[in-house]
Amino acid sequence: MLGVCYYPxxxxxxxxxxxxxxxxxxxxxFVRIGEFxxxxxxxxxxxxxxxxxxxxxxxxxxxxxKIVLGTPTAAPPKWLMDEHPEIAPIDEQGRSYxxxxxxxxxxxxxxxxxxxxxxxETIARHFGQHRALVGWQTDNEYGxxxxxxxxGPEDLKGFRDWLRRRYQTADQxxxxxxxxxxxxxxxxxxxxxxxxxxxADPNPAARLxxxxxxxxxxxxxxxMQCEIVRAHSPGRWITHNFMGFSNGFDSWKVGNALDxxxxxxxxxxxxESFLPTEEERCRWAETSHPDIxxxxxxxxxxxxxxxxxVMEQQPGPVNWAPWNPVPKPGMVRLWTWExxxxxxxxxxxxxxxxxxxxxxxxxAGLNLPGLxxxxxxxxxxxxxxxTIGRLPEPGQARVAIVYDYEAAWVLRVLPxxxxxxxxxxxxxxxxxxxxxxxDVDFVAPGAALDGYALVLVxxxxxxxxxxxxxxxxxxxxxxxGSRSGSKTWNCAIPANLPxxxxxxxxxVRITQxxxxxxxxxxxxxxxxxxxxxxxREYVETDADVLGRFESGDxxxxxxxxxxxxxxxxxxxxxxxxxxxxxxxxxLEMLDLPEHVRIRRRGGYTFCFNxxxxxxxxxxDAKLVLGESVIRSQQVxxxxx
Ligand code: GAL
Numbered sequence: 001m002l003g004v005c006y007y008p009x010x011x012x013x014x015x016x017x018x019x020x021x022x023x024x025x026x027x028x029x030f031v032r033i034g035e036f037x038x039x040x041x042x043x044x045x046x047x048x049x050x051x052x053x054x055x056x057x058x059x060x061x062x063x064x065x066k067i068v069l070g071t072p073t074a075a076p077p078k079w080l081m082d083e084h085p086e087i088a089p090i091d092e093q094g095r096s097y098x099x100x101x102x103x104x105x106x107x108x109x110x111x112x113x114x115x116x117x118x119x120x121e122t123i124a125r126h127f128g129q130h131r132a133l134v135g136w137q138t139d140n141e142y143g144x145x146x147x148x149x150x151x152g153p154e155d156l157k158g159f160r161d162w163l164r165r166r167y168q169t170a171d172q173x174x175x176x177x178x179x180x181x182x183x184x185x186x187x188x189x190x191x192x193x194x195x196x197x198x199x200a201d202p203n204p205a206a207r208l209x210x211x212x213x214x215x216x217x218x219x220x221x222x223x224m225q226c227e228i229v230r231a232h233s234p235g236r237w238i239t240h241n242f243m244g245f246s247n248g249f250d251s252w253k254v255g256n257a258l259d260x261x262x263x264x265x266x267x268x269x270x271x272e273s274f275l276p277t278e279e280e281r282c283r284w285a286e287t288s289h290p291d292i293x294x295x296x297x298x299x300x301x302x303x304x305x306x307x308x309x310v311m312e313q314q315p316g317p318v319n320w321a322p323w324n325p326v327p328k329p330g331m332v333r334l335w336t337w338e339x340x341x342x343x344x345x346x347x348x349x350x351x352x353x354x355x356x357x358x359x360x361x362x363x364a365g366l367n368l369p370g371l372x373x374x375x376x377x378x379x380x381x382x383x384x385x386x387t388i389g390r391l392p393e394p395g396q397a398r399v400a401i402v403y404d405y406e407a408a409w410v411l412r413v414l415p416x417x418x419x420x421x422x423x424x425x426x427x428x429x430x431x432x433x434x435x436x437x438x439d440v441d442f443v444a445p446g447a448a449l450d451g452y453a454l455v456l457v458x459x460x461x462x463x464x465x466x467x468x469x470x471x472x473x474x475x476x477x478x479x480x481g482s483r484s485g486s487k488t489w490n491c492a493i494p495a496n497l498p499x500x501x502x503x504x505x506x507x508v509r510i511t512q513x514x515x516x517x518x519x520x521x522x523x524x525x526x527x528x529x530x531x532x533x534x535x536r537e538y539v540e541t542d543a544d545v546l547g548r549f550e551s552g553d554x555x556x557x558x559x560x561x562x563x564x565x566x567x568x569x570x571x572x573x574x575x576x577x578x579x580x581x582x583x584x585x586x587l588e589m590l591d592l593p594e595h596v597r598i599r600r601r602g603g604y605t606f607c608f609n610x611x612x613x614x615x616x617x618x619x620d621a622k623l624v625l626g627e628s629v630i631r632s633q634q635v636x637x638x639x640x
Contacts, residue, residue: 054130
């Protein structure tokens with residue numbers, strides 16, 4: 001169940017056999033290679049040099065390693081960029097990005113798509129049947145370094161075509177976007193501008209559609225790569241390594257073309273860049289917050305339709321966050337077990353050996369050249385896995401979170417309060433559920449909700465018919481968060497006012513909304529208690545009111561099995577709402593301290609201490625790994 005990312009092109013060929021042998025000794029079975037090697041595979045146009053990679057694959061294969069090959073499109077070589085500068089993405093000011101890093105391509109460039117077809121096909125034909133090759137990774141981290149968007153002529157052309165297909169006539173486009181406002185009407189599709197560099201904000205409907213267009217371009221680009229690989233490399237699976245907390249494109253759609261999803265798990269880098277307050281960033285600097293990696297494991301397991309890998313696992317300090325601490329002893333092992341607890345089929349460390357050159361010199365590897373601390377911890381997991389043997393299959397959780405990428409986009413293009421951050425909101429709901437010891441699945445809006453006892457919808461502004469049908473059909477307790485049903489498909493206010501299509505399910509009509517600047521809050525009391533912060537809504541309803549704001553206005557509304565929470569809850573209110581909903585749903589719950597988490601996989605319960613006081617596992621637990629007192633940075637597994 002362990003893997004590693006390896007760059008044979010970075011090391012003398014004489015080292016490869018020993019590297020491969022040592023990987024096997026550590027318990028590593030999978031090795032990912034090749035995803036940035038274009039300049040070595042095709043040093044100039046048409047002059048392919050595959051010999052070195054053939055030999056590397058032979059060496060790795062002979063050592064008993066199974067190979068995952070990356071398509072090399074994340075790093076187009078210099079000669080190609082010189083030949084076709086139009087491949088480079090263009091910023092909002094119309095400036096082209098230069099050569100010298102990576103991901104310097106635009107998904108909407110025709111030439112680039114042609115070049116992609118050419119290199120992927122050539123590589124898939126040549127390496128696709130290698131006996132050690134088990135699977136493929138398309139590209140590398142779509143959207144990394146802010147590369148979802150590009151603002152050049154080809155983007156404009158593609159966008160206009162996309163709009164033409166969507167709206168057929170300019171009048172219908174004007175109508176859908178509300179272009180009569182500020183005289184934004186166009187007569188023809190070729191008059192539509194890119195929604196950038198306007199004096200006042202561009203129309204949010206235009207920005208949302210441009211985002212959808214770009215997301216569709218990425219899904220189509222990935223599908224194109226998958227189709228080529230499948231044609232020439234039969235019997236091998238295909239995945240893509242998504243990034244944690246990435247909302248730039250619709251990963252559900254990209255995931256549809258893959259056999260399963262994988263993601264790159266950097267718990268400390270993400271703690272530093274995702275957590276919102278200084279206090280939290282310091283608290284979790286060396287262990288990471290106990291829900292950061294798990295959130296992404298659960299989300300990508302959903303995107304992989306029940307299957308996922310960690311393609312890159314942080315093995316020590318990284319190089320790319322504003323500050324990059326060393327993980328506390330034990331954390332690399334703990335993160336590995338946490339991924340396995342969430343159903344990861346393989347955890348693959350990034351990278352085998354620290355690179356003493358170029359951009360990522362400060363990034364740890366499993367070797368320094370000799371084993372690093374992370375290398376020793378990975379070895380320990382390898383041994384433990386050998387002792388424990390096959391882990392049981394992970395089952396469906398009882399709690400689901402509906403996760404919608406369009407929600408992230410709508411709330412960005414029309415925020416109305418600058419701290420209404422969708423990813424943070426969902427993260428808080430997830431955290432609140434996990435503090436109660438619950439396992440959580442993520443589902444796409446519109447996916448069937450059978451088998452769940454509790455469905456959480458932290459915010460779902462646009463309710464498609466499919467989403468509505470799934471919510472209506474489901475028998476679970478559903479908790480809707482604020483702004484659900486607040487926008488039409490075109491980012492307008494629904495005619496019946498929010499909650500729009502959810503009006504019947506929730507019996508909630510929103511007449512006004514207030515965003516609350518930091519420092520302001522509105523107390524909530526009743527069956528639940530705490531504070532509204534950041535956002536609060538004014539509700540008309542005939543349904544039961546379970547919690548009220550100070551003014552007496554409804555804050556938590558219940559109709560049948562659906563609850564609607566009309567604010568952004570602070571920690572206390574969210575915990576209180578979550579407990580209420582979990583009781584309603586008839587689920588058992590724990591009350592875990594901030595640093596302890598539990599996750600089940602089949603009959604195994606895994607417990608993790610993310611840095612804090614000891615935690616005792618239940619007296620009757622039959623331990624499979626660890627001790628009954630789980631100390632800081634330690635893991636235990638028991639059978640119930
Ligand atoms: C990932 C990327 C790797 C490497 C790594 C460093 O985002 O896929 O190539 O750059 O980060 O942490």
